[in-house]
Amino acid sequence: MSQITEQQIKQKMLALPDGSPNYDEMWTRIRLEVERRRSGWSEHTDVVPGKPALSRVRQWTLAAAGGTAVYFDQQTDREVVTADPAGQRVNVSAEVDGVKLTLDNAVIGHQTMDDTDRMALQMSLTGLEDQKFDYASFKEAEIVDLDSGKKIAVDFGGFDARSGVDQLKLTEYISENLPTSEQKKSYRIVTKDLYLTRRFETPLTGKLAAGKEYEVIPEKGLRIKLTSYNVVLNGAKLNLEYEANQAEPLPEDYDPNRANYESSSYLIAKSGDKTLGNSSIGWKKGSKTQSFDLKSLTKQERNNLQFAYSYAETVKKIQGTWTLDFTVEGTQANTPAQSVPIQDGAALEERTGMKLSEAKVTPFEVQIPVKRKNDSSVLQDGKFMYYEGLTLQAGDVEVPGLQAPIPGLPYNPLQGISAQSETMYFNFRDNEIQDLSSEPLTLKLRNALVARVYPDIWTNIQPPAEKTQSVSETMPDQSVMVYKVTRKGKDVQVNTQTRNKFYMVTGTQLKVDGKTYERSETESQGKYNGDIGYQVDVFKNVPEGSEFSINAGTYGVYDSSRDIDIQIR
Amino acid sequence: MNDLELFENYKTTVYRYCLYMLKNKGDAEDVCQEVFVKAMLADRRELRSEKAWLLRIAANECHGLTRRRSRGREKEQEAFLQAAPLHAVQSVESGYERRETKSEFGLLLKDVKPRFREVLLLYYMADLPMAEVAEMLNLPLGTVKSRLNRGLKSLKKRMEEADRPSKKGSEFHVSNY
Incomplete structure (x- = not known):
């Protein structure tokens, strides 16, 4: 009879070692990845004319059930607003070495998505017109409620100079210590040490290939080694992974708690005058993975792809403190719905x-x-x-x-x-x-x-085997469904091309000798959008049989009329 | 709880769960990273238990990775598969003492079947109520109890087997059980 008690096991379980991973490094990677996803990058990014816009603000990036996140594409290039500003005109400035920070407006309103009242502080920065940089950010910043002395939590972002240094705007949000519509409240914004950051590019010479090393910043001895280079989906997507021989460069004001994508280093791809946006980037321990969507490129453009290593460096520091004292009047700043x-x-x-x-x-x-x-x-x-x-x-x-x-x-x-x-x-x-x-x-x-439902249209297929079979069916609405069917052990996988034509709602159904099988909701998934999109339905524990057929399930088709x-x- | 507090409070629990489920440090770090990324992007206001919720995401991620690996779908991660397996803590202690280290227990734990190991980790290591484990894994309570019992039995058996040679030949005092 065992002498080991449950309590002893519990104690050992509670004391399990974790091997001391570098949690700080992990936290940095988490922050970067969150920043990337919040910035609106997705698997469907097309060729972009310039560089992606910087956004710190969480936009409708929401969680669905079961720990699966759903992300929405965000439009990154927005128009410059010429309408009247909302809320209260504040117009308070502070200047250090000719660089002027101005609080232009304060706008209070309710945001239903977050179910919070919040105040937007719209600021601008001038006096940097003769500098060449991409971002400007303060090393430290805080907002204080002068009535109570309370410091208000704020995550100060950076000014984006890529569209021009004459339009440096930044909006910060606070959601505590706000005045009601009848109140006045006084605040102080204090910012310290402005860092100007610029991104640099070093071309990677020669054709990229896994296993090859590239010297990217010779003066610093920085080399990267491409550990993986795979073109997949019939040439429509490029996946690559690289390792650096030392820590990659970071701006001097880099703070892991405020890390954003534009502080980090990565590879960019170009063909002719087209710059290809990263469609995904992943931070792993010791390496970085990147994907590029090539589907909008011609075959010749794909053959002419050039790569460069892109990194951020501090190009100038303006040391000093900017202090803005201001009063917000609830009657003016509150904008009722x-x-x-x-x-x-x-x-x-x-x-x-x-x-x-x-x-x-x-x-x-x-x-x-x-x-x-x-x-x-x-x-x-x-x-x-x-x-x-x-x-x-x-x-x-x-x-x-x-x-x-x-x-x-x-x-x-x-x-x-x-x-x-x-x-x-x-x-x-x-x-x-x-x-x-x-x-x-x-x-x-x-x-x-528009929904299409044809429960009686079943497409006969051969008994699924390891070798993929491809069958197609012209549906009554003239949609052509193309199914690729493969047996993987006990399971059967049905791959349906969706491209830009369909939105699969329920997924396919599989019938074997008269019995209908539903797909596994946890293992089935839609992959990509656009021209290379497809739906993968996985049917678990499907027996061998003689008569197999597939139904498309409910799907949607586009109707521009x-x-x-x-x-x- | 803000993002950093969430990470600081639960990083060890989530990471240990991933480590002992996946048996690979690199995988555990990647999955742990993904768990917190998803958590930070999600709306957490209505959560009853952040720990249970994080572990639920971790369980889903571990299942997903294991499933993909077993089917060889992620060829681009092949290099990653070759990453160093979970090592015991480096030690120069004697055989008996080393067998009694916590990491030795961890090595025994990793040999327990995944479906049993999963409930052992959630119930004992993460200290979640059994009903919560059942809900998290979408299993009947009876199944969780049964897996827990079988997991305990399997673990005890391994611990006894690991202990046996030293009882026969060791000059050390043997059991602390």
Whole structure:
């Protein structure tokens, strides 16, 4: 009989060693990765004309159930706002060595997405017109409530100079110690030591190949070794991984707690005058993985790819302290929500069955509640699902939005947030915050997705084997489904090309000798979007049999004839 | 709790779970990193237990990685597969003392079947209530109890076997059980 007690095992389990990993380094990688995902990078980034915009602000990047995150593409290049600023004009400045920091405006409003009141402090920086740099950031910054002496939590970001040093704007948000609409409150912003950072590029000479080493900063002895270089998906995607022989360069004001993507080093790809955005980048211990989406390049452009090592370096420091004392008057800074009835909704209702309620407009966001004639979660054939392209033209700014929850769709991207009923959401970032009280608002809806359901269309296939078989079926709506079927041990995998044509809702079904099998929800997944998109459905423990067939399940097709512009105001 | 506090409070629990489930330091670091990245991007306001939630993400990530590895889907990570396995703590202690180190126990634990090891780690190491473990793994409570018992039995057996040679031939005083 065992003499080892449960209690002894528990004690040993509690004392299990962790091998002392470098948690600080891990934290840095986590911060960088979070920053990257928050900045809106996705697997679908196309060729970008310039460099991706820097954004620190979390935008509708939300968690779905089960620990799976869902990320939305963010439009990175936004227009410069020319409408009137919202809230209170503050216009308080401080200057050090000719560099002037100005607090231009303070705007208070409610943000439904976070369910918080917050104040946007819109600032500008001047006096750096003769400098060459990409970002300017303060080494230290704090905001103090002068009435209570309390320091207010703030995560000061950087000024982005890539669009020009004459437009250096920064918006910070605080959500505590705000004045009510009847109050006045005094604050102090203190910033110290301004660092100007510039990104540099060193071309990697020769053709890239796994195992090759490249000298990237000779004066520092920095070399990188490409450990992996794979072109996959018929040439549409490039995955690579590299290791550096020493710590990669970082700006002097680098702070792991404030690390952002643009502080780090990475490879960039170019072909002719096109610069290819990283479609994904991953920080691992000792190495970095990157992916480039090549699908928009011609074969010749793919053959002519050139690579460069890109890194950030501090180019100038302006040492000193900028102190801004200011008072916010609740009556001026608070911008109450407006309700705007939508008069022009008949055409939309006719095309989609959706009726739009009053738009709620604040400086930070616009929400439009949606009601449907048929809000059943059952997707019948021909039912309108939603518009993939949702844009609000507000004054001079076009803001992309999203709509949720959609009846009948398997997930709600806003789960856990404030979406109890179906609503269209548009939120304004940073410099887009403006006085919308008299601005025209136009809703632009594009690429309607319409449900297709053909439960009786089963496509016969050969018994699945390790060798992939490909079969196609022309559906009654003339959509051509292409299935690639492979047996992997006890499981069967069905790969359906979605490209830009379909949105697979339920996924495929598999029938074996008359018995229908549903896909595994946890193992099935959609991969990529656009021209190379496909859906992988995994069917678990599928027996051998003689008659196999596949049904496409419910899917959506695009119907551009339902595109519509709706004048809200 | 802000992001840094979340990481500081639970990094060891999450990392240890990943380490003893995946048996590979590099994998454990990557999965632990992914767990906290997802956590930081998520809305945590409605959470009842941050620890249980983080471990749920960790469990999903570990399952996913194990599944992908077993099917050889991630060819680009082959190099990573060759990373050094979990090592025992470097030690110059004598055979008996070394066998009694915590890491020795860890090596025995890693030989326990994953489905049993998983509940042992969540229940004993992470100190989660059994009902929470069941909910987290989407298993009936009875199944969790059964796996826990079988895991304990398997672990005790390994501990006894590891102890046996020293009992026969060691000059040291043997058992502290």
